[in-house]
Amino acid sequence: MNNKPYLIGIAGGSGSGKTFFLKCFLEHFSAEEVCLVSQDDYYIPVAHTMTAEENKLYNFDLPSTIDMDHFHRDISSLMNNEPILKEEYTFNNPNAKPKTLEIKPAPILIVEGLFILHFEDIASKLDLKIFIDSAEEVALQRRLKRDLNERGYSNEDVLYKWHNHVVPSYKEFLLPYRETCDKIVINDTNNAEDIIKITDDISDELREKLFGEKH
Numbered sequence: 001m002n003n004k005p006y007l008i009g010i011a012g013g014s015g016s017g018k019t020f021f022l023k024c025f026l027e028h029f030s031a032e033e034v035c036l037v038s039q040d041d042y043y044i045p046v047a048h049t050m051t052a053e054e055n056k057l058y059n060f061d062l063p064s065t066i067d068m069d070h071f072h073r074d075i076s077s078l079m080n081n082e083p084i085l086k087e088e089y090t091f092n093n094p095n096a097k098p099k100t101l102e103i104k105p106a107p108i109l110i111v112e113g114l115f116i117l118h119f120e121d122i123a124s125k126l127d128l129k130i131f132i133d134s135a136e137e138v139a140l141q142r143r144l145k146r147d148l149n150e151r152g153y154s155n156e157d158v159l160y161k162w163h164n165h166v167v168p169s170y171k172e173f174l175l176p177y178r179e180t181c182d183k184i185v186i187n188d189t190n191n192a193e194d195i196i197k198i199t200d201d202i203s204d205e206l207r208e209k210l211f212g213e214k215h
Helices: 018-026 052-057 068-079 136-149 155-173 175-180 192-211
Strands: 006-012 034-038 084-087 100-103 108-112 128-133 183-186
Touching: 006 018, 018 034, 018 108, 018 192, 034 068, 034 100, 052 155, 068 084, 068 108, 128 175, 136 155, 155 175, 183 192
Parallel strands: 006 108, 006 128, 034 108, 128 183
Antiparallel strands: 084 100
């Protein structure tokens, strides 16, 4: 590969449905055509030293919680068609031994996360910016379902973080960039077909633009 990858940024707040959107979007491409770098994999590790109460009060929804230098360095390596090695994110679980993952460069590089539009060094490199948006109440219900069922948080902890960390951070570090994005995807329903159709359309556009395929 001599050409630099086509860099797509996908941003969305907690509970916006960004994970499902990504899952649907990636199904349109092979592993040789696309690679993914997630901001969540670059949290500065702190939770393994915390009590449950300290974890509840610690604000993970700030740009300062991300190892920005490492994040940007890995993106730059992939942009230069160099593979990267990184440790798997284990949600700060001290009992989980992270695997070392190799991410190989591809013609399409997707960068996703809450702060990718706020981090100017990353935002300035994006060829396509996609904003996944949803109503606050819808997003909260999704967050509650995920954190209660999958991560074992209490209802009180989830609501504390939502009102004191998640929403203020979203309004300060993501929402101001909404109108700068090339595509805004409204995801207020739980109808999977709606998102699948949108990813169909975007991937068709990209396949024609980058690979000369017509649909």
